[in-house]
Amino acid sequence: MLNVLSVLIGLFALLFMIPAFLPFLGIANWLLxxxxxxxxxxxxxxxxxxxxxxxxxxxxxxxxxxxLGGGIF
Known part of the structure; x- marks a missing residue:
């Protein structure tokens, strides 16, 4: 059960990390x-x-x- 929860948390982070690869949205990675x-x-x-x-x-x-973005970009 904990493995499934871990995968779901990882999918959540990955899903919101995809837009964070765009310029000027990279700061979201500090949360993700x-x-x-x-x-x-x-x-x-x-x-x-x-x-x-x-x-x-x-x-x-x-x-x-x-x-790669210097922590901001």
Whole structure:
């Protein structure tokens, strides 16, 4: 059950992270990366690893976008 919740949190973060890849909307990643990391934390409590890995991947993409945009763009 926790794995499903983790995947749902990761999908939520990914869904809202897609528009954050546009210029001047990248600041939304400051909110979405912690959401994805929270999903990874919930995924760590599960016996399966797929939800945790998916949330970590989403958080990594958001962090990469923040790094490339200088934290704002």
């Amino acid at each position: 990366v912690p959401v994805a990391l929270f999903g990874a934390l919930i995924g760590m409590l599960s016996t399966r690893n797929s939800g945790r890995n998916f949330c970590l991947l989403v958080a990594a993409f958001g962090a990469l976008r923040l790094f």
